[in-house]
Amino acid sequence: MTLEEILAARPSxxxxxxxxxPPFERTVMPSGLQVLAVHVPGRxxxxxxxxxxSGAADEPADLxxxxxxxxxxxxEGTDRYPGLELIEAAERLGSTLHADASWxxxxxxxxxxASRLRAALxxxxxxxxxxxxxxxxxxxxxxxxxxxxxxxxxxxxxxVEQAFSQAIYxxxxxxxxxxGGDESTVERLTRDELTAVHRALLSPERAALVxxxxxxxxxVPRLAEEVLGSLARDGSGALGTSAGSKSPLAGRIPVADxxxxxxxxxxxxxxxxxxxxxxIGHVGLRRHVPDFHAVQVMAAIxxxxxxxxxxxxxxxEKGYTYGVGAGFDMRRGxxxxxxxxxxxxxxxxxxxxxxxxxxxxxxxxLVTDAELAVARDYLVGVFPLRFETxxxxxxxxxxxxxxxLPDDELARYRGQVxxxxxxxxxxxxQDHIHPDRLAIVLVGxxxxxxxxxxxxxxxxxxxxxxxxxxxxxxxxxxxGDEEGE
Amino acid sequence: xxxxxxxxxxxxxxxxxxxIIAEDHLAPVVAVCIWYAVGSKNEVPGKTGFxxxxxxxxxxxxxxxxxxxxxxxxQAAGGTLNGTTWLDRTNYFETMPxxxxxxxxxxxxxxxxxxLDALNQENLDNQRDVVKNEKRSSYDNRPYGQWFHKLQEQLxxxxxxxxxxxxxxxxxxxxxxxxxxxxxxxxxxxPNNAVLAIAGDADPAQARAWVERYFGEIAxxxxxxxxxxVSLPPTxxxxxxxxxxxxxxxxxxxxxxxxxxxxxxxxEALEVACQILAGGKGSRLYRRLVRDERIAQDVxxxxxxxxxxxxxxxxxxxxxxxxxxxxxxxxxxxELERLGREPVTAxxxxxxxxxxxxxxxxxxxxxxxxxxxLAMLATLLDDPDLxxxxxxxxxxxxxxxxxxxxxxxxxxxxxxxxxYVPAAGAARGQDEESAA
Numbered sequence: 001m002t003l004e005e006i007l008a009a010r011p012s013x014x015x016x017x018x019x020x021x022p023p024f025e026r027t028v029m030p031s032g033l034q035v036l037a038v039h040v041p042g043r044x045x046x047x048x049x050x051x052x053x054s055g056a057a058d059e060p061a062d063l064x065x066x067x068x069x070x071x072x073x074x075x076e077g078t079d080r081y082p083g084l085e086l087i088e089a090a091e092r093l094g095s096t097l098h099a100d101a102s103w104x105x106x107x108x109x110x111x112x113x114a115s116r117l118r119a120a121l122x123x124x125x126x127x128x129x130x131x132x133x134x135x136x137x138x139x140x141x142x143x144x145x146x147x148x149x150x151x152x153x154x155x156x157x158x159x160v161e162q163a164f165s166q167a168i169y170x171x172x173x174x175x176x177x178x179x180g181g182d183e184s185t186v187e188r189l190t191r192d193e194l195t196a197v198h199r200a201l202l203s204p205e206r207a208a209l210v211x212x213x214x215x216x217x218x219x220v221p222r223l224a225e226e227v228l229g230s231l232a233r234d235g236s237g238a239l240g241t242s243a244g245s246k247s248p249l250a251g252r253i254p255v256a257d258x259x260x261x262x263x264x265x266x267x268x269x270x271x272x273x274x275x276x277x278x279x280i281g282h283v284g285l286r287r288h289v290p291d292f293h294a295v296q297v298m299a300a301i302x303x304x305x306x307x308x309x310x311x312x313x314x315x316x317e318k319g320y321t322y323g324v325g326a327g328f329d330m331r332r333g334x335x336x337x338x339x340x341x342x343x344x345x346x347x348x349x350x351x352x353x354x355x356x357x358x359x360x361x362x363x364x365x366l367v368t369d370a371e372l373a374v375a376r377d378y379l380v381g382v383f384p385l386r387f388e389t390x391x392x393x394x395x396x397x398x399x400x401x402x403x404x405l406p407d408d409e410l411a412r413y414r415g416q417v418x419x420x421x422x423x424x425x426x427x428x429x430q431d432h433i434h435p436d437r438l439a440i441v442l443v444g445x446x447x448x449x450x451x452x453x454x455x456x457x458x459x460x461x462x463x464x465x466x467x468x469x470x471x472x473x474x475x476x477x478x479x480g481d482e483e484g485e
Numbered sequence: 486x487x488x489x490x491x492x493x494x495x496x497x498x499x500x501x502x503x504x505i506i507a508e509d510h511l512a513p514v515v516a517v518c519i520w521y522a523v524g525s526k527n528e529v530p531g532k533t534g535f536x537x538x539x540x541x542x543x544x545x546x547x548x549x550x551x552x553x554x555x556x557x558x559x560q561a562a563g564g565t566l567n568g569t570t571w572l573d574r575t576n577y578f579e580t581m582p583x584x585x586x587x588x589x590x591x592x593x594x595x596x597x598x599x600x601l602d603a604l605n606q607e608n609l610d611n612q613r614d615v616v617k618n619e620k621r622s623s624y625d626n627r628p629y630g631q632w633f634h635k636l637q638e639q640l641x642x643x644x645x646x647x648x649x650x651x652x653x654x655x656x657x658x659x660x661x662x663x664x665x666x667x668x669x670x671x672x673x674x675x676p677n678n679a680v681l682a683i684a685g686d687a688d689p690a691q692a693r694a695w696v697e698r699y700f701g702e703i704a705x706x707x708x709x710x711x712x713x714x715v716s717l718p719p720t721x722x723x724x725x726x727x728x729x730x731x732x733x734x735x736x737x738x739x740x741x742x743x744x745x746x747x748x749x750x751x752x753e754a755l756e757v758a759c760q761i762l763a764g765g766k767g768s769r770l771y772r773r774l775v776r777d778e779r780i781a782q783d784v785x786x787x788x789x790x791x792x793x794x795x796x797x798x799x800x801x802x803x804x805x806x807x808x809x810x811x812x813x814x815x816x817x818x819x820e821l822e823r824l825g826r827e828p829v830t831a832x833x834x835x836x837x838x839x840x841x842x843x844x845x846x847x848x849x850x851x852x853x854x855x856x857x858x859l860a861m862l863a864t865l866l867d868d869p870d871l872x873x874x875x876x877x878x879x880x881x882x883x884x885x886x887x888x889x890x891x892x893x894x895x896x897x898x899x900x901x902x903x904x905y906v907p908a909a910g911a912a913r914g915q916d917e918e919s920a921a
Contacts, residue, residue: 003598003702007549011591011695013562014584017513017686042511044489045846075766084776087766088832094839096765111847140779147782147806150734154628272732275618275626306556306566316553319614322622342622344614374561381563381582388512389850 019384021410022212024397027221031231032205036397037220038212040390046114046213047394050124050228051401054201055104056179057333062188063197064174065181067101069141069189070197074099074108076137078126083134090123097127103179104332105402106201111391114213121227129231131198133191145186149178153466156270156277156443157342163268163464164279167439168336170258175283175333204231208401212390257333259283264439265459268466269446276348276444277341280355282437284337287330287403293416294424295432299327300375301425302362303339307374309358310339320344320351328432332403337432348449349456352440356458359438362429366422380414488846488876491855494689495869500705501677504696505859505869507684509852515685517589518578518856519597520864522680523673525653526572526646526793527712531660534616534653537570538661539669541612543577544568548599552608555592562588572647572791574864580853583686587695593681594699597674601667609666613658620652628733629905636741636799639725639901646715647793675706682860682869685852717794719743720899727901730908735782736804738814740821741901742894744798747790748866753878754886755788755798755894760837761829761887762786762820763800767836769820770802780808780816792865798894810904818895825892828884838880845876 024038056067075097077083090097093116099108108128112120152158162178169176180186209228211220259282289295303310303326310324320343329335339359343351367375387393400409442449446463454461493507525536546552559566564581579589624630634650641647681700683692721743745751763770763786774781786800802817804810829837848854855872863869 006698006702007591007595007598010549011587013588014586016582016584019513043850045843045850084767084772088836091765091767091836091840092832094843096840111843113843113846137776140776143779143805144775144782147735147803150806151628151782151803154732154734156626270732273626275621305560307553307560312553315615316611319611320618322615322619342618342626344618344621374557378560378563381561381585382565383563384512384582385514385563385565385580388514388852389847391847 034208053206071101160277212394281338284328294428516852516856520860525651545608546603547596548602677705682856684856715793739903743795821895
């Protein structure tokens with residue numbers, strides 16, 4: 001055969017190898033702590049993730065940022081390991097201790113050789129049970145956060161995210177804020193607030209330890225009981241919300257995710273910008289939605305796949321942008337739905353028009369069979385790739401715990417995606433994309449794009465002139481703006 | 486804990502294509518990675534940014550694959566993919582469910598054999614716009630965005646191919662023609678200028694047969710122009726400094742040094758030094774500048790390995806509000822120079838070794854990383870087996886070797902210092918291009 005004949009014939013796939021999401025075992029400790037262990041054969045590095053169901057969304061407004069700051073301060077020393085000794089002890093195990101808080105949860109995690117799992121768990125236990133929150137380190141971390149807020153204002157990509165959250169949520173919603181807090185609250189945080197946050201989150205009944213890797217010869221529940229069995233029982237749950245609830249979701253007060261339900265067109269002026277950072281969207285969905293899989297397929301076709309409708313239009317046809325995406329950030333409460341892109345300044349208005357067209361088209365017409373097939377086949381086919389490492393498997397199981405999802409959610413995932421029809425996709429778009437209350441938020445050059453934006457008829461334009469970073473000597477001066485990390 | 490050995494075969498097809506297959510069946514996934522020995526260092530003046538623009542053209546179709554179809558076919562098969570361009574090379578990779586390996590090989594072969602059949606002005610113009618937007622969003626519209634380009638410019642003399650940025654200049658991108666693209670393809674995208682690595686859940690005999698079938702008949706290019714002499718004096722000779730006004734709220738220093746080439750054991754010693762200097766909260770720079778003296782908001786230090794004359798060792802420190810930037814610079818440089826004066830402690834070295842061991846194991850878990858490393862080591866060093874000796878080489882680095890390389894590299898006359906300062910009330914920044 002000639003090369004031409006060989007290349008002219010497209011190969012067809014072989015027989016797929018069976019794949020199942022690794023099954024995990026659940027043990028509930030006497031303290032109420034759940035231990036979820038997943039054996040991933042042949043993986044000598046073990047991931048361990050200790051999760052507490054208290055996150056930034058549970059904070060009262062005047063403590064915004066306290067949970068994230070608490071997490072960051074927890075690695076700053078414990079009773080037994082003052083100062084950097086905790087970090088150093090972990091490094092001797094070849095591990096880095098991570099502690100961080102999201103909207104929904106606090107998590108401390110470590111990756112370590114299976115043979116050193118006990119020692120690593122002991123450090124995790126130190127970190128969560130006995131942090132000392134030295135006042136001077138808390139002050140330093142607080143100042144670092146304030147400095148980071150200054151940096152954020154100078155970065156169009158971060159600035160626009162903050163502005164977008166502020167546009168789509170009412171001020172009462174925690175999601176209108178930054179998970180890490182802003183100047184108005186962070187400045188006030190001291191070790192007293194952090195100690196209180198820590199006491200509240202430390203409830204074993206609202207906690208899970210997820211461990212994954214090659215667990216041959218390891219009795220994870222027993223290790224967990226021996227190392228973490230003493231986890232204090234006096235945690236009251238999230239600050240000011242669902243104190244003492246037994247199961248992760250039962251009795252929990254839903255976070256306020258109230259939406260601003262009018263169209264907004266808001267431009268943050270950044271003179272000289274060669275691109276406009278653009279966000280278009282509104283409040284989206286919580287993770288608990290009955291049509292989750294249809295939404296996933298719809299979002300892939302709209303703005304998730306490399307060849308999504310938005311990408312084909314704005315990038316591959318028009319060349320307006322290096323990339324454009326769209327999707328739902330699903331949290332325990334309704335996270336944002338948004339189109340995200342950065343476009344050359346001169347084409348800002350046409351790029352927004354095209355994006356709006358694609359949002360409407362998603363609702364108005366059925367996706368083609370080919371579009372549906374690519375999206376479904378991608379989500380189903382890429383599933384084993386997503387879970388190649390124990391870290392990814394542990395992360396996914398942690399997500400089930402945080403969102404209160406059934407144990408077989410991941411095992412059923414591919415079948416449910418395969419069952420999605422074109423009608424389901426259109427219904428998901430009609431139910432969850434709302435062109436009548438879109439916020440269009442930009443960071444760009446108002447001199448160049450302002451007039452066109454006003455004339456475009458997207459809605460009444462608000463132009464906001466940020467204080468330019470540049471002459472700032474001390475953090476804390478700018479008035480509080482919000483973000484949505 | 487010992488690192489699992491990566492077993493692989495290493496052979497050449499008759500047309501010069503180097504084929505490396507690393508079989509392992511832990512997960513039902515397989516990675517295909519192809520490295521072409523052409524990067525921005527092969528560009529000539531007036532044609533900067535070309536290797537990278539070309540990488541984009543490689544996704545615009547070939548004789549049997551329509552525009553954007555490469556991406557579509559891989560994703561519909563449940564795969565992930567991308568391509569990247571750097572100073573020394575261009576690479577393309579697909580990670581696939583293992584039963585889709587043949588598709589990835591066919592796609593790579595079709596574009597290596599027939600790319601020019603699909604090349605047209607419309608696609609070139611479109612990707613030129615996309616790349617110009619990539620430049621805007623990755624560099625021009627970002628605070629501190631040009632730091633690496635400025636380091637390149639000052640660490641390498643104008644006639645050296647590392648002097649110019651991989652993304653290129655707007656003028657050169659505008660000037661790129663169809664003839665340029667075609668010539669670039671004919672010159673560099675030949676099987677004898679490529680390494681194809683396959684890692685993961687594959688049957689080696691079957692994979693080899695597919696590679697022979699799809700790539701075996703593609704003609705070699707016997708006249709790939711050599712790069713010429715890119716050797717450099719090991720040090721810069723004189724310190725280079727620049728103060729840059731930008732729309733930034735906090736001043737920041739960037740530091741750059743010429744360093745030993747990729748593959749030189751001294752670079753490995755330097756990488757261990759980087760870990761001790763700035764690898765996390767237990768490191769020297771973090772401890773002193775961020776934690777104890779509280780003069781920096783953040784610190785970083787790392788080495789980027791290159792084969793063409795010198796590597797780059799680089800770092801940064803963001804100055805806290807109210808602190809004199811000179812104080813931060815002095816403290817940073819003192820810590821670098823201290824490494825050259827006195828040996829690291831046994832505990833520091835032990836912690837660095839333990840962390841490097843975990844990083845290596847973590848990275849090599851993934852088939853995509855294994856394929857990429859094998860192709861990289863074959864392309865740049867002709868030594869794919871280094872994948873199995875790399876960790877032990879890191880672990881064997883001694884305090885004396887760290888001290889020696891630090892003393893060689895961290896010298897004032899080998900240093901570039903860029904200091905970004907907030908623009909004095911400037912509304913317009915230094916973005917180099919207004920909307921066209």
